[in-house]
Amino acid sequence: MRSIIQPTASSKTLNLINSHIPTPNHAQGEHLIQIKACSPCAGELLWPANFPPLAARTLIPCPDMAGIVTSAPEDSPFQPGDEVYARTNYVRPGNAREYSIAVTDELAHKPKGLSWVQAAAVPVSxxxxxxxxxxxxxxxxxxxxxxxxxxxxxxxxxxxxxxxxxxxxxxxxxxxxxxxxxxxxxxxxxxxxxxxxxxxxxxxxxxxxxxxxxxxxxxxxxxxxxxxxxxxxxxxxxxxxxxxxxxxxxxxxxxxxxxxxxxxxxxxxxxxFVMQPVRRQLEEISKLIEEGVCRGLVDSVWPLEQYEEAFNRLDGGLTKGKIVFDLSLNH
Incomplete structure (x- = not known):
């Protein structure tokens, strides 16, 4: 699969590589998600250097994602074929890749009526x-x-x-x-x-x-x-x-x-404070979106291959809403 990776904790640049599809540990509540869209956070390339425990993991950006469950624990409320979105925990690699891992307590059902790109712009914000x-x-x-x-x-x-x-x-x-x-x-x-x-x-x-x-x-x-x-x-x-x-x-x-x-x-x-993903809160947000109370905002949409331009725009500090990678583009 394609993955964007930060080579080291001190790297200011990224690479697009081919990597292995991760294997979920169902006993720990892990789900394998086919990523349809993902979104980076401003400043996230500085986090591994500032918080050394994060540097021990594979450094893949984009904590926000939307996608389809492909493998799940038997007792999970999210089963293969379900459309979900999440902000995944920083202790694991992020979601700028074609398949990623999310646990039950992070996931929520994607709001009805939102595209993959629109959904990926929501969770962390x-x-x-x-x-x-x-x-x-x-x-x-x-x-x-x-x-x-x-x-x-x-x-x-x-x-x-x-x-x-x-x-x-x-x-x-x-x-x-x-x-x-x-x-x-x-x-x-x-x-x-x-x-x-x-x-x-x-x-x-x-x-x-x-x-x-x-x-x-x-x-x-x-x-x-x-x-x-x-x-x-x-x-x-x-x-x-x-x-x-x-x-x-x-x-x-x-x-x-x-x-x-x-x-x-x-x-x-x-x-x-530093936010933590909470499934129940994201499900409440889904309801408000479906009721038309509030909406996310997409600044711009990019294929994974244009990661440098996308992160340059993010770092410019003038975005209006969220930058989103659409994994269906240029592939």
Missing amino acids: AETAWQVLFVHALAKGNGEEIDMEAAKLAWNGKRVLVSGASGGVGVWLVQLATFLGAEVVATCGSRNVELVRSLGAKEVLDYRVVDLKEWAQLSANKVDFVVDCVGGKALGDTWWTVKDGGVVLSIYQPPLQVCPDGFKGDSITDVF
């Missing part, structure tokens, strides 16, 4: 947004998940600032937070303002134009929650916008690392 809104932000990092009705009560009327709102996770945060009743303020580049507004944001700020410290001088602009998808200076600037007693959450880095000098907020909770 949607599950991350779900875990922000249903687990980590409200529990202030304690990890206690709440159900849909409790979430609607908790988020109703809350002001939420989402930075990087046109990116893979950002588009899901805007849609889900709006669905739960929050008032969303979003930051993005000028070319994506109308897109983000169409997803439900009440106010959209062009980060190249608006100075958040100055914007937050008006107390009515202050927010209850900051959810950052960018890190660095963008995350640092968001500290000025949060109310006393509020929450600054980032999926990029611990927020305190970039808390600006002179910030005087009181009782601010800072939260950082």
